Amino acid sequence: MPNIEDIIESGLSGSNIFKRLEVLAPEHVPSRLPHREEKIKELTLAFRDLLSNLGLTSIRVVVSGPTGTGKTVTTKTFGNTFKSRLKDRGVKMEYIHLNCHKQRTLYLLTMEIASSLKLPIPVRGLSTQEAFRIIHDYLEKRNIYAIITLDEFDYFVNASSQEDVYFLVRLYDELSSATRRISYIFVMRDEQNISTLDRGIRDHIMRNLIYFNPYTSLELRDILADRVEDAFQPNVVPEETLNFIAELYGSDKGGSGNARLAIETLEMAGKLAEVKNSALVLPEHVKEAFSKINKEASEIVDEISYLELHPLIILKALINLHNRLKTDSIPIGRLEKEYSDICTELGEEPRRHTQIYEYVKRMRLMGILETRQSGRGMRGRTTLISLTVPVTPEFETLITKKMRMRLDNREEPV
Ligand SMILES: Nc1ncnc2c1ncn2[C@@H]1O[C@H](COP(=O)(O)OP(=O)(O)OP(=O)(O)O)[C@@H](O)[C@H]1O
Incomplete structure (x- = not known):
C-alpha cells in the first residue's frame, strides 16, 4: 500500500491522463466542428442577403434539433466568424448570443442585449419598447448591424405572452424604421413549440429552418477524436475506447446522438482511469462512466x-x-x-x-x-x-x- 503522502504527491505532480481538461468543459468552443460544416454553410447562405442588401433586410433563421446536436456551438461559431468576415469587408456587425432559459422575459433579454453592446441603459423606468428603441438608435448612430441568437427559444415561447413573441419577431413593424439592423437566429429543441403561436408569427419565424440531426456513431467518433487529441496526453485513449463511446451514443446504434453526453462520458472515463491509476482509458472505465451518467434514465x-x-x-x-x-x-x-x-x-x-x-x-x-x-x-x-x-x-x-x-x-x- 502506498502511503498517504505519496498518494497526494503523485496527485499534485500533474496528470498522466489529461493534458487540458478545460477542453472537455461544455462551454468550450473547439476550433473545428466535424460534421457541422454544412450547417455553417447553410447559415452563411441564409445570412448572405444581409451583405448584399445592407440595411434593407432583417433575416430570421430557426435552428432546431434534439439536445446535444451542436446547435449552440455551431451558431456561436458561425456568428463570431461571420462577424470577423464582415469586418474585413468594412461592415460593422455585432454577434449577440442570449439564452432564454437564463433571461426569461422580454425585458431581461432586452437588458442583456444592451449590456452585450456595452450600452448604458437606465435599469428602471423604461418600457421594453423604449429600451429597444435606444438599442436601435445606438446601432444606427454607429452604423452597426447585429445578429441576435435566442438560444433555448422554446422557453421564451412557452413562458411569454403572444404579444412579447410578436414584438421580438416583428420588431421592424413595431419600430417602423427605415434601416433594418437586427437579424435573429432562434435556436429550439423542438420547432413544434412554435405551432402554439399565431399563424402570422409562425410563418414569419419558420421561413428558414435548419435542422440538426442527432449524430451517428461515426460522426461522434470524429468529434471525440478531436477532443482526445486536445484534452488528453498522447496515446492514453485507445481507438477501441473511442469507438465504444461513439457506439453507445450513436443514433444509428439506438443511442440519442447527443455529443454533450458522449464528451461527458469521455471526461468521466478519463477521471476514473486516473483515480484507478490506469495508464490507459479503457472500455471498462467508459462502462462505469456511462452508468453513472445514465442514472438520469432511471429518474x-x-x-x-x-x-x-x-x-x-x-x-x-x-x-x-x-x-x-x-x-x-x-x-x-x-x-x-x-x-x-x-x-x-x-x-x-x-x-x-x-x-x-x-x-x-x-x-x-x-x-x-x-x-x-x-x-x-x-x-x-x-x-x-x-x-x-x-x-x-x-x-x-x-x-x-x-x-x-x-x-x-x-x-x-x-
Ligand atoms: N460538431 C461538433 N464538433 C465538436 N463539438 C461538438 C459538435 N457538436 C456538438 N459539440 C459539443 O457537444 C456539446 C453540446 O453541444 P451544444 O451545446 O452546441 O448542443 P445543443 O444542440 O445546443 O444542445 P441543447 O439543445 O441541449 O442546448 C458541446 O460541448 C459542444 O461543444
Whole structure:
C-alpha cells in the first residue's frame, strides 16, 4: 500500500491522463466542428442577403434539433466568424448570443442585449419598447448591424405572452424604421413549440429552418477524436475506447446522438482511469462512466410511476410500434391508431386527439418523449415521436405492470 503522502504527491505532480481538461468543459468552443460544416454553410447562405442588401433586410433563421446536436456551438461559431468576415469587408456587425432559459422575459433579454453592446441603459423606468428603441438608435448612430441568437427559444415561447413573441419577431413593424439592423437566429429543441403561436408569427419565424440531426456513431467518433487529441496526453485513449463511446451514443446504434453526453462520458472515463491509476482509458472505465451518467434514465423511470392510465397506454403504443416497425421515430397518426386499438382491447374509451396531444406534450416536458417534425417527403410533414429511454424488455414490463395497476385501480396516481 502506498502511503498517504505519496498518494497526494503523485496527485499534485500533474496528470498522466489529461493534458487540458478545460477542453472537455461544455462551454468550450473547439476550433473545428466535424460534421457541422454544412450547417455553417447553410447559415452563411441564409445570412448572405444581409451583405448584399445592407440595411434593407432583417433575416430570421430557426435552428432546431434534439439536445446535444451542436446547435449552440455551431451558431456561436458561425456568428463570431461571420462577424470577423464582415469586418474585413468594412461592415460593422455585432454577434449577440442570449439564452432564454437564463433571461426569461422580454425585458431581461432586452437588458442583456444592451449590456452585450456595452450600452448604458437606465435599469428602471423604461418600457421594453423604449429600451429597444435606444438599442436601435445606438446601432444606427454607429452604423452597426447585429445578429441576435435566442438560444433555448422554446422557453421564451412557452413562458411569454403572444404579444412579447410578436414584438421580438416583428420588431421592424413595431419600430417602423427605415434601416433594418437586427437579424435573429432562434435556436429550439423542438420547432413544434412554435405551432402554439399565431399563424402570422409562425410563418414569419419558420421561413428558414435548419435542422440538426442527432449524430451517428461515426460522426461522434470524429468529434471525440478531436477532443482526445486536445484534452488528453498522447496515446492514453485507445481507438477501441473511442469507438465504444461513439457506439453507445450513436443514433444509428439506438443511442440519442447527443455529443454533450458522449464528451461527458469521455471526461468521466478519463477521471476514473486516473483515480484507478490506469495508464490507459479503457472500455471498462467508459462502462462505469456511462452508468453513472445514465442514472438520469432511471429518474425518468421514476416519473413514469406517477403517470395516469392513458399516458401509459400511449407509451405502450409507442413500444409496440417501435418493436413492429423497428424505428425510434413514430408518426403521431400511427401512434394514435395503435393507442386507440389498445384502448379497444382494454375496453377503454380512447381520448380525443387534443387530449392525446396534451399527454404527449406533458411527457415531453417530463423528458420521457421527444418530438420533432418529419422532413418533407413523408407525405407532407408530420410530428414524429420517440422515447428518450431505450426500449428494453424491463421497460416494457414496467409499462405493462403500471397499466395493469391503473386498470385494477390498485394504485391511484399522485
Ligand atoms: N460538431 C461538433 N464538433 C465538436 N463539438 C461538438 C459538435 N457538436 C456538438 N459539440 C459539443 O457537444 C456539446 C453540446 O453541444 P451544444 O451545446 O452546441 O448542443 P445543443 O444542440 O445546443 O444542445 P441543447 O439543445 O441541449 O442546448 C458541446 O460541448 C459542444 O461543444
